[in-house]
Every structure is written in C-alpha cells, then in structure tokens.
Amino acid sequence: MAERSGIVSAENSNIHLGWLAQRCVALHPQLARPSRREIDTLQRSIPPNALVSGAEGEGVEPLLHALEAFFGRLALEAPKWREAPAGDVLPMLALLPGVGCRLIFARTPEGHWLIEGPSGTQQLSHFPQGSLYAPIVAPRKPSEDSGSAFAMFKAALWARKGIFVQAALAALLANMLALAASLYSMQVYDRVIPTQGIATLIVLTSGVLMAVVLELIVKMARSNILEYSVTGMDLEFSHKIFLRLLGIRMDQFPASVGTLSAQLRSYETIRGFASSATLYLAVDAPFAILFLGVIWMLAGIEVAAIPAIFFVIALTIGLFYRGRIARHAESATTASSRKLGLLVETVENAESLKAMGAGWQQLTQWDILNRHSVEDDAKIRRYNEQATYYAGFMQQASYILLVAAGAWVAATSSDLTTGGLVACSILSGRVLGPVGSLPGLIVQWAHAKAALGNLEKVFSLKCDNHAVARPLVPESLRGDYLVTGLNFTYTGRPETLAVKHLHIAAGEKVAILGPVGSGKSTLLKLLAGLYAPGSGRVLLDGLDIQQIARSHLSEHLGYCPQEVRLLAGTLRANLMAGLSGIEEEEILRACRTTGLDALVAAHPKGLDLDIAEGGSGVSGGQKQLIALTRLLLTRPDIWLLDEPTSAMDEVTEHRSLVALRNAVKPNQTMVMVTHRPALIKLATRLIVLGATGISLDGPREAVLERLRQGVPQAAQAQAMRVVVPTAARAMKDRA
Numbered sequence: 042m043a044e045r046s047g048i049v050s051a052e053n054s055n056i057h058l059g060w061l062a063q064r065c066v067a068l069h070p071q072l073a074r075p076s077r078r079e080i081d082t083l084q085r086s087i088p089p090n091a092l093v094s095g096a097e098g099e100g101v102e103p104l105l106h107a108l109e110a111f112f113g114r115l116a117l118e119a120p121k122w123r124e125a126p127a128g129d130v131l132p133m134l135a136l137l138p139g140v141g142c143r144l145i146f147a148r149t150p151e152g153h154w155l156i157e158g159p160s161g162t163q164q165l166s167h168f169p170q171g172s173l174y175a176p177i178v179a180p181r182k183p184s185e186d187s188g189s190a191f192a193m194f195k196a197a198l199w200a201r202k203g204i205f206v207q208a209a210l211a212a213l214l215a216n217m218l219a220l221a222a223s224l225y226s227m228q229v230y231d232r233v234i235p236t237q238g239i240a241t242l243i244v245l246t247s248g249v250l251m252a253v254v255l256e257l258i259v260k261m262a263r264s265n266i267l268e269y270s271v272t273g274m275d276l277e278f279s280h281k282i283f284l285r286l287l288g289i290r291m292d293q294f295p296a297s298v299g300t301l302s303a304q305l306r307s308y309e310t311i312r313g314f315a316s317s318a319t320l321y322l323a324v325d326a327p328f329a330i331l332f333l334g335v336i337w338m339l340a341g342i343e344v345a346a347i348p349a350i351f352f353v354i355a356l357t358i359g360l361f362y363r364g365r366i367a368r369h370a371e372s373a374t375t376a377s378s379r380k381l382g383l384l385v386e387t388v389e390n391a392e393s394l395k396a397m398g399a400g401w402q403q404l405t406q407w408d409i410l411n412r413h414s415v416e417d418d419a420k421i422r423r424y425n426e427q428a429t430y431y432a433g434f435m436q437q438a439s440y441i442l443l444v445a446a447g448a449w450v451a452a453t454s455s456d457l458t459t460g461g462l463v464a465c466s467i468l469s470g471r472v473l474g475p476v477g478s479l480p481g482l483i484v485q486w487a488h489a490k491a492a493l494g495n496l497e498k499v500f501s502l503k504c505d506n507h508a509v510a511r512p513l514v515p516e517s518l519r520g521d522y523l524v525t526g527l528n529f530t531y532t533g534r535p536e537t538l539a540v541k542h543l544h545i546a547a548g549e550k551v552a553i554l555g556p557v558g559s560g561k562s563t564l565l566k567l568l569a570g571l572y573a574p575g576s577g578r579v580l581l582d583g584l585d586i587q588q589i590a591r592s593h594l595s596e597h598l599g600y601c602p603q604e605v606r607l608l609a610g611t612l613r614a615n616l617m618a619g620l621s622g623i624e625e626e627e628i629l630r631a632c633r634t635t636g637l638d639a640l641v642a643a644h645p646k647g648l649d650l651d652i653a654e655g656g657s658g659v660s661g662g663q664k665q666l667i668a669l670t671r672l673l674l675t676r677p678d679i680w681l682l683d684e685p686t687s688a689m690d691e692v693t694e695h696r697s698l699v700a701l702r703n704a705v706k707p708n709q710t711m712v713m714v715t716h717r718p719a720l721i722k723l724a725t726r727l728i729v730l731g732a733t734g735i736s737l738d739g740p741r742e743a744v745l746e747r748l749r750q751g752v753p754q755a756a757q758a759q760a761m762r763v764v765v766p767t768a769a770r771a772m773k774d775r776a
C-alpha cells in the first residue's frame with residue numbers, strides 16, 4: 042500500500058459514501074447497492090479529520106478501511122492505492138487533500154483532469170500533493186464460490202495457483218538435491234575407497250553436505266510458502282462460511298442447531314487436510330518415477346522393476362483400504378455431528394429436561410451415538426495401522442530383493458558396481474517413501490471428503506434473494522402488500538398455508554387472528570421476506586419481496602418475532618444491534634416510552650447490564666420490552682409484530698401499546714399477529730386464518746361481529762373464545 046502520511050487537509054464533509062455508491066452502481070450496473078444503513082455505518086466510521094491538514098495522516102487508516110469495506114460491500118475489487126493517477130485505468134477514485142473524495146473520469150486534450158464530486162463536475166490541472174488514487178474495477182466474473190463448498194475451495198486454490206507452482210518447483214529442487222546423496226555414496230564406494238582418494242572424499246563430502254543443507258532450506262521455504270497460503274485460505278474460508286450462514290433464508294434453516302454448527306465446523310477438517318504435512322509428502326510421489334529412472338540407468342531394468350512392482354502393490358493396498366476407511370469416516374463424521382446436535386439441545390433445554398426427568402433419554406441417545414463413533418474410529422484406526430504395516434513391509438521387502446537382485450547383477454556382470462548398488466538401495470527407499478505416508482493421507486482424505494459432503498449440505502440451502510443477480514434497492518417502501526396464489530409448506534410437513542389473494546394497502550393497520558398452528562406467524566414471516574413461498578408471490582409495492590435486497594428489507598421492515606432471542610453482550614448492545622449512530626439520550630427516551638427504563642434503573646450497570654447468550658437471565662416480558670424498544674429505535678417504515686406483548690402484564694402491555702400507537706405513523710403499514718384483545722384495538726382490519734387459509738377478512742368491527750354471531754369452524758371458535766368477547770366488550774365500552 043502506498044505511503045499515506047502525505048494525506049492532509051480538507052474536510053470529512055467531502056467524503057460522501059452515499060453519492061459514491063450511486064456512482065459506482067451507475068458505472069457497473071451489476072453491482073448490488075448497499076443499504077442506507079450500511080452506508081451510514083461506514084460513513085460514521087470515517088473520523089472527521091480523515092483528510093484534515095496538520096493531522097499528519099491521523100484518521101486516514103479508518104478512511105482507507107472504510108473504503109475497503111465499501112468496495113467489498115459493492116463486490117468491487119479491493120482498492121489498490123497508487124500515488125499517481127493513470128489515464129488508462131479510468132475511472133479512478135481519488136482522495137484529494139483539500140478537495141475530498143472524488144471520481145476521476147477523463148483527461149482532456151489539454152491535459153486537465155475531469156473530476157466529479159457530490160456537487161458536480163470540475164476540471165483540475167493538477168492534484169494536491171499526497172493524493173491517493175485507486176481504479177474502480179468490478180470483478181470480471183461473479184464470484185464462483187456461491188454455488189458449492191467445493192467451488193469455494195477450488196476458487197481459493199486456483200487464486201493461489203502461483204504459490205502451489207512455487208511449492209512444486211521447490212519439491213522438484215529438493216528431490217533433485219536428494220539424488221546427490223545417493224550419487225555421493227556411489228562415488229565413495231567406487232572412486233574414493235579403491236583409490237584411497239582422501240582429497241576427492243573431502244571435496245565430495247563438502248559438496249553433498251552443501252546439497253543436503255540446500256535441500257533443508259528449500260523444504261523449509263516450501264513449508265513456509267504453503268503455511269502462509271493455508272493461513273490466508275483459512276481466514277478466507279471461515280469468513281465466507283460465516284457469511285454463507287448469515288445468508289441462509291430462514292425457511293431453509295435446518296431444525297438442529299447443533300448439526301448445523303457441526304456442518305459449518307467441517308471446514309476445519311478440510312483445512313487440516315490441506316495443511317497436513319502428509320499432503321506435502323504426497324507431492325513427492327511423482328518423483329518416484331525419476332528415482333526409478335535413475336535406478337534403471339545404474340542397474341538395469343531387472344533391478345528397477347523390483348521397487349516399481351512394490352510401489353504398485355503398495356499403492357493398490359492403500360487404495361484397497363481407501364473405500365473402507367472412507368465409509369467409516371463418513372459415518373463417524375455423521376455421528377459426531379449428531380453428537381454435537383444432541384449436546385447443544387441438552388444444554389439449551391437443561392431446565393426442561395430436569396423438570397421433566399427426561400435426561401436419561403438424552404443420555405441413552407448420547408451413549409448410542411458415542412458407541413457408533415467410537416466403533417467407527419476404532420475401525421479406521423485398525424485399517425490405518427494395517428495399511429501402514431503393509432507399506433512398511435513393502436519397503437523392507439523391496440529393499441531386500443533390490444539388494445539381492447543388484448548383487449546378482451553385480452556378481453554375474455560388470456554392469457553394476459558396489460557403489461551403484463548402494464546408490465540404488467538408497468533410491469529405492471525414496472521410491473517407496475511417499476507410499477508409506479499413503480495410509481495416513483487416505484484417512485485424512487476420507488475425513489476431509491466426509492466433511493466436504495457435510496459442508497455441501499449447508500451450501501445447498503437457499504439464501505436470501507436466491508437466484509436474483511442484482512437484488513433491488515428501491516428508494517422507499519410504502520408497505521403495499523399483494524399476496525397472490527401463495528402456498529407454503531415446511532419441509533416434510535403437509536401444506537401449512539394457502540392464500541389465494543390478499544391485499545394490504547399502504548397505511549393499513551391489520552391484526553391476524555386464528556387458532557394455534559393456523560399459520561399466522563408463517564404468514565408474517567412471508568410478509569417480512571424471511572420465508573419464500575413454495576408457489577405464488579408476495580409483492581411489496583409491486584415488487585417481488587424476494588427480489589428486494591435482504592439488507593434493505595431489514596432496514597425498512599420492523600419485524601418483531603414471537604420468540605425474542607437476545608445476543609450475549611450488554612443491554613445497550615442488544616438495543617443497538619444492527620444500528621449505528623444512535624445517541625444515549627435517544628436510547629433512554631425509547632426505554633422510557635416502553636417502560637424498559639424500570640429495568641435500566643433497577644440495575645447498577647444501567648444500559649450496560651450484562652445479558653447472557655440467548656437472553657437467559659432476562660424474563661420473557663422483559664425480552665419483549667427490549668425487542669419493542671429496539672424496534673422503536675429502528676424507526677421502520679413497515680411494522681410486522683408477532684404477538685409482541687404475549688408475555689407482558691396488563692400495565693406493561695398498555696404502556697407498550699401506547700408507545701406503539703404513537704410510533705406508528707398513519708401512512709405506515711402495521712401487521713400484527715395476536716391472541717390478545719388489547720392489541721386488536723390498534724387494528725382497523727382483522728384477518729382470521731383457518732385451517733385452509735383466510736376464512737374472514739374485513740373491518741375490525743364487522744369481523745368481530747361475524748365471530749360473535751357464529752364462527753365458520755369449531756376449532757376457530759375455540760381460538761376466538763378469548764379474543765372475541767373481550768375485544769367486543771372493550772369496543773362496546775369505548776362506544
């Protein structure tokens with residue numbers, strides 16, 4: 042990276058990431074525009090003095106980091122900063138001290154630079170000293186790693202092909218140098234001992250020692266090169282896999298958290314295989330042919346044939362064990378994933394298990410799974426040992442037979458000298474050496490293959506904005522929903538929801554009612570774009586919601602889940618999750634509105650009170666208060682609430698409803714799922730779900746009246762028993 046301390050002067054107000062994003066997308070329409078919140082977060086990470094004079098580069102690092110993240114978010118190639126503009130790679134991004142962040146578009150025939158900023162275009166004859174420039178380059182082809190785990194690994198290896206070529210060259214050199222040792226022995230036996238040539242011995246020994254030292258250096262260098270690239274791959278993989286996890290569409294999420302985490306961790310096994318020393322030994326295997334060639338030259342084909350035959354036999358035995366080892370490795374990997382799943386489930390539900398006295402069931406399952414994985418491991422170990430013993434036996438037998446054949450050739454003809462025989466015996470060890478490492482390699486390969494299969498399962502899950510090349514980022518969202526021909530089914534379940542036609546106009550306040558399990562939450566998740574319908578469409582403002590960028594939906598849609606889960610950290614961090622630039626006073630104001638201030642005031646740490654993973658240590662009602670307060674802080678355009686007050690007492694619920702009533706603007710759409718009569722008061726329209734989809738839909742009073750008169754289905758009537766009379770009474774009271 043270029044020297045940066047030269048960047049001085051100017052104001053941060055001249056760095057407009059919003060404008061820059063717009064221009065970049067105009068230049069490369071295939072780029073996905075980041076959401077306003079993402080841009081805002083990056084903009085805030087740039088200190089005010091990022092390009093300010095006298096600060097001697099202070100603030101420049103965060104600016105460059107922010108721009109790097111910005112380029113990454115746009116899927117542009119990382120900026121490669123230069124100290125001079127280049128006419129042949131325009132347009133370029135320019136950080137101009139005293140001017141700001143600009144785009145250089147062209148150079149006029151008079152030699153002036155045409156630059157563009159948020160307030161328009163201008164010409165500059167020269168740039169201020171200390172400016173930095175980076176070309177804006179979109180990737181030549183979309184990243185290949187989105188399809189499968191294998192494609193991701195392949196792309197990462199391909200990107201580092203230069204390093205592997207270097208490693209292969211180092212292997213070639215190391216093996217050529219290894220030849221020197223065997224040829225040295227030959228010269229000592231044939232030339233030095235018969236002639237007592239001590240001077241020759243000293244020269245030869247010095248030469249071969251140098252060769253051996255060189256071999257060591259080359260091997261160390263090779264190992265360092267590979268280690269460096271493996272570390273880089275490791276960071277890349279873990280980042281991409283986590284990103285993939287974050288992108289999985291919610292209806293695709295596997296039911297077992299433990300199994301999913303085990304699958305995600307599989308990459309560690311693959312990484313272990315890629316970085317294993319045994320793999321590097323395998324690189325030496327092709328050189329066996331070189332050594333066989335030298336043996337052939339020194340002793341003839343009959344001697345060279347012996348290590349060649351044993352090489353083939355050892356290889357065949359290794360491959361024979363491959364299938365067995367692979368089979369057990371696969372089932373051991375599956376068992377270990379399921380063990381982790383069971384472990385996570387047990388820890389998460391420890392309280393319920395204890396209360397129900399069902400711990401022994403988990404223990405039985407644990408023991409069964411454990412037995413499977415221990416048996417598989419034992420079998421793999423046994424096969425590995427057997428294969429290793431066979432390989433060792435092959436090496437010894439090859440050595441003995443080679444010496445015997447060589448001695449026979451030497452005794453019956455003058456084609457082979459004693460020195461030649463010694464050299465051949467050393468080289469035969471080199472031929473069979475890599476085969477000795479084969480069993481270990483097979484075991485690691487089998488585990489890596491099973492792990493890859495596991496990871497592939499995660500990669501086969503559909504992501505948000507699945508198959509949408511360029512997710513839409515509309516300027517605003519009004520909240521006009523149109524659902525047509527919708528069908529939704531959870532994997533392995535009967536159809537959960539069918540909605541032929543549903544229109545919710547922008548600004549409507551809708552409550553969804555219905556019996557337990559009728560699909561209310563599912564419908565809300567479909568309206569939030571968290572789930573994609575199996576068939577039919579959910580249109581938001583006339584756009585297919587699945588085509589709107591997920592980050593954009595998260596920014597504009599306030600979704601409050603039925604079961605609130607909190608993140609490990611502080612209360613403040615939970616209230617601010619995904620948000621930035623919110624002042625403490627604003628947080629406290631929101632807390633006062635919902636009544637969360639009581640929790641803040643009761644704790645000596647206030648907003649910094651610690652929250653454990655999943656939110657344990659906070660009551661159900663408090664969790665809902667936290668979720669609601671956070672929702673108020675996000676100031677969404679559309680409100681989707683799934684039983685937001687179900688765990689609250691009446692007073693808290695009343696306060697929350699007042700807060701909601703004040704926060705939701707008349708032109709904003711609000712859809713609530715509820716069993717609570719109090720919440721219905723906020724709605725002007727009620728939708729009742731039955732077993733077959735929407736059974737009633739209309740203005741609140743009309744629907745309540747219908748429900749009181751007689752409900753279409755018995756099950757529905759039961760669900761309405763609580764809601765209807767109380768809500769109707771409440772409305773009568775009001776009237």
Ligand SMILES: Nc1ncnc2c1ncn2[C@@H]1O[C@H](COP(=O)(O)OP(=O)(O)OP(=O)(O)O)[C@@H](O)[C@H]1O
Pocket residue numbers: 531532534537555556557558559560561562563564603
């Ligand atoms: N993740 C899931 N995997 C499989 N089936 C599910 C899943 N979530 C819900 N279901 C099933 O889908 C149906 C509808 O569930 P949903 O949560 O939408 O109902 P609901 O009307 O919101 O119920 P409740 O009033 O109890 O909250 C139920 O039969 C439920 O068992």
